[in-house]
Amino acid sequence: xxxxxxxxxxxxxxxxxxxxxxxxxxxxxxxxxxxxxxxxxxxxxxxxxxxxxxxxxxxxxxxxxxxxxxxxxxxxxxxxxxxxxxxxxxxxxxxxxxxxxxxxxxxxxxxxxxxxxxxxxxxxxxxxxxxxxxxxxxxxxxxxxxxxxxxxxxxxxxxxxxxxxxxxxxxxxxxxxxxxxxxxxxxxxxxxxxxxxxxxxxxxxxxxxxxxxxxxxxxxxxxxxxxxxxxxxxxxxxxxxxxxxxxxxxxxxxxxxxxxxxxxxxxxxxxxxxxxxxxxxxxxxxxxxxxxxxxxxxxxxxxxxxxxxxxxxxxxxxxxxxxxxxxxxxxxxxxxxxxxxxxxxxxxxxxxxxxxxxxxxxxxxxxxxxxxxxxxxxxxxxxxxxxxxxxxxxxxxxxxxxxxxxxxxxxxxxxxxxxxxxxxxxxxxxxxxxxxxxxxxxxxxxxxxxxxxxxxxxxxxxxxxxxxxxxxxxxxxxxxxxx
Amino acid sequence: xxxxxxxxxxxxxxxxxxxxxxxxxxxxxxxxxxxxxxxxxxxxxxxxxxxxxxxxxxxxxxxxxxxxxxxxxxxxxxxxxxxxxxxxxxxxxxxxxxxxxxxxxxxxxxxxxxxxxxxxxxxxxxxxxxxxxxxxxxxxxxxxxxxxxxxxxxxxxxxxxxxxxxxxxxxxxxxxxxxxxxxxxxxxxxxxxxxxxxxxxxxxxxxxxxxxxxxxxxxxxx
Numbered sequence: 001x002x003x004x005x006x007x008x009x010x011x012x013x014x015x016x017x018x019x020x021x022x023x024x025x026x027x028x029x030x031x032x033x034x035x036x037x038x039x040x041x042x043x044x045x046x047x048x049x050x051x052x053x054x055x056x057x058x059x060x061x062x063x064x065x066x067x068x069x070x071x072x073x074x075x076x077x078x079x080x081x082x083x084x085x086x087x088x089x090x091x092x093x094x095x096x097x098x099x100x101x102x103x104x105x106x107x108x109x110x111x112x113x114x115x116x117x118x119x120x121x122x123x124x125x126x127x128x129x130x131x132x133x134x135x136x137x138x139x140x141x142x143x144x145x146x147x148x149x150x151x152x153x154x155x156x157x158x159x160x161x162x163x164x165x166x167x168x169x170x171x172x173x174x175x176x177x178x179x180x181x182x183x184x185x186x187x188x189x190x191x192x193x194x195x196x197x198x199x200x201x202x203x204x205x206x207x208x209x210x211x212x213x214x215x216x217x218x219x220x221x222x223x224x225x226x227x228x229x230x231x232x233x234x235x236x237x238x239x240x241x242x243x244x245x246x247x248x249x250x251x252x253x254x255x256x257x258x259x260x261x262x263x264x265x266x267x268x269x270x271x272x273x274x275x276x277x278x279x280x281x282x283x284x285x286x287x288x289x290x291x292x293x294x295x296x297x298x299x300x301x302x303x304x305x306x307x308x309x310x311x312x313x314x315x316x317x318x319x320x321x322x323x324x325x326x327x328x329x330x331x332x333x334x335x336x337x338x339x340x341x342x343x344x345x346x347x348x349x350x351x352x353x354x355x356x357x358x359x360x361x362x363x364x365x366x367x368x369x370x371x372x373x374x375x376x377x378x379x380x381x382x383x384x385x386x387x388x389x390x391x392x393x394x395x396x397x398x399x400x401x402x403x404x405x406x407x408x409x410x411x412x413x414x415x416x417x418x419x420x421x422x423x424x425x426x427x428x429x430x431x432x433x434x435x436x437x438x439x440x441x442x443x444x445x446x447x448x449x450x451x452x453x454x455x456x457x458x459x460x461x462x463x464x465x466x467x468x469x470x471x472x473x474x475x476x477x478x479x480x481x482x483x
Numbered sequence: 484x485x486x487x488x489x490x491x492x493x494x495x496x497x498x499x500x501x502x503x504x505x506x507x508x509x510x511x512x513x514x515x516x517x518x519x520x521x522x523x524x525x526x527x528x529x530x531x532x533x534x535x536x537x538x539x540x541x542x543x544x545x546x547x548x549x550x551x552x553x554x555x556x557x558x559x560x561x562x563x564x565x566x567x568x569x570x571x572x573x574x575x576x577x578x579x580x581x582x583x584x585x586x587x588x589x590x591x592x593x594x595x596x597x598x599x600x601x602x603x604x605x606x607x608x609x610x611x612x613x614x615x616x617x618x619x620x621x622x623x624x625x626x627x628x629x630x631x632x633x634x635x636x637x638x639x640x641x642x643x644x645x646x647x648x649x650x651x652x653x654x655x656x657x658x659x660x661x662x663x664x665x666x667x668x669x670x671x672x673x674x675x676x677x678x679x680x681x682x683x684x685x686x687x688x689x690x691x692x693x694x695x696x697x698x699x700x701x702x703x704x705x
Binding site: 366367370371372373374375376377378379380477478479482 | 535541560561564567569575579581582593597638642
């Protein structure tokens with residue numbers, strides 16, 4: 001009974017260690033996620049009712065970077081067009097998309113504008129990325145990238161997020177080959193939607209270049225850019241908090257430099273369709289920008305200055321900083337609670353265990369002395385104690401995991417109904433546990449080395465709490481212990 | 484006669500730096516092989532201390548103990564443990580059995596520590612001699628005081644040590660049981676040719692021995 005009690009105490013200590021690690025994974029992940037999410041979003045002002053868009057300029061970005069608390073900025077130009085590549089007609093997936101006129105939003109826009117003829121090629125998005133942000137994309141691309149060619153707009157990255165083993169199912173058929181390969185030359189075509197009319201009063205002070213458009217009677221290709229595909233990104237960039245710039249229905253996309261995007265915008269006097277309701281023929285600029293701040297930003301002043309700058313440039317401004325900071329604070333608070341709770345529980349259990357082991361050692365000291373008197377050496381006795389301690393640590397580690405699993409299961413009994421309702425999940429409770437474990441632990445940054453480190457720490461504590469008090473008894477002489 | 488154990492100028496001092504008590508004051512003794520010695524004296528005269536020092540369970544503050552000519556103070560912990568399990572048997576006043584082991588396991592423990600198996604014939608003889616044959620599977624709390632002391636005696640004999648130390652082995656027993664136990668101990672030691680050193684304050688026990696050592700204030704007076 002005494003041994004069982006000690007084992008249960010040790011196991012409870014291990015549960016607290018495992019608890020601290022496993023329960024802190026989700027808050028750490030959430031904190032990391034929100035710290036990587038943009039605090040402010042700047043978008044170009046869309047040219048609704050046939051008016052020219054106002055884009056984000058380099059000068060604006062430079063000004064933004066100098067504001068207090070700004071950690072990082074990511075700016076890009078997003079436009080729409082069609083993509084062609086050799087052998088496109090033979091590729092079943094590309095053929096299917098052409099047949100189904102994928103990219104229905106754009107065709108809707110074309111039809112709204114009074115166009116009837118559909119362009120050749122596959123609808124796609126084309127991105128022009130600021131040079132300082134290239135690395136963010138390059139890390140996802142396979143192959144070495146020639147930066148000079150990329151800078152000059154002669155090379156681009158292809159973004160085919162579904163071109164993986166899982167592929168994509170369309171019309172009941174699974175497609176894994178999207179037809180474009182590394183080294184292929186791709187052609188992007190941009191389309192004009194109308195002719196510029198006389199300038200109208202610009203909302204930007206001192207800027208009289210804003211113009212309206214008279215729609216064309218039919219869709220007209222205006223610019224064409226050819227480039228070599230030097231890298232293919234198959235990762236889902238929506239998962240990267242810094243790069244949440246792609247829509248999930250985007251099967252084909254081209255990521256290029258500013259030079260590449262400029263080629264698509266060189267529209268003499270024609271208005272260029274960048275995307276639905278986005279028009280431009282002005283000097284190159286970015287359509288979107290994410291602004292990241294640290295936790296130490298001078299928030300209220302930065303909020304004000306950001307909003308003011310955006311308003312002055314007639315750009316659309318969204319402030320998510322407060323919301324994200326609240327999420328981070330919530331995550332950090334949860335983390336703090338978990339660790340305080342875990343450490344307190346661990347210390348209490350460790351103290352109880354230490355005292356119990358000291359009493360146990362005191363009770364055992366006569367037995368130890370007797371063993372030495374009849375021929376056991378101090379080293380043998382220590383080895384025996386160490387072996388017992390090790391066994392105790394291993395057993396408590398095992399039972400600790402069982403204990404944590406029970407805690408995990410108990411925790412989710414209360415949330416089962418809610419979870420099932422929210423997610424329309426009709427699976428069993430075990431499936432819920434599996435899903436929760438996958439979501440909250442495995443996908444939240446669980447790693448075997450870290451887990452083993454925590455286990456090793458817990459086991460070392462249990463071992464020392466067992467071994468040290470009993471070893472201390474051995475310092476007395478045999479006679480002292482026998483009397 | 485061959486000397487098996489020899490003590491030279493043994494001093495044992497207890498206490499802190501301010502208060503010191505000399506339990507043994509320069510004792511010189513020799514013990515011959517196969518003989519039975521008793522050590523007597525008043526309480527606090529140093530009898531038990533002498534026994535612990537002679538058996539190597541305690542180190543003298545000064546002086547040397549020689550076992551078959553070898554100085555015990557030179558033995559490291561491991562070698563001392565080997566000496567204790569192979570050449571020495573100790574019977575304590577309190578029975579000192581390990582409660583988590585049964586009688587047989589208690590008796591065989593020194594041999595087990597030495598990674599030896601007991602000689603089954605000799606084990607049988609010892610158990611028969613000490614009347615423990617039917618109690619092999621019993622645990623210490625299930626035995627009477629006399630039975631526990633017999634188990635302790637069996638444990639000290641089984642490894643065929645050359646010398647057995649007994650610290651008032653009958654001190655906690657009634658007179659009849661004490662006499663029976665003592666006769667068994669003396670008989671066993673004689674039978675197996677072992678040197679027996681008993682600490683006692685019972686003069687009747689002392690009269691049964693072949694040599695009596697009298698201690699007073701940590702000195703041998705007779």
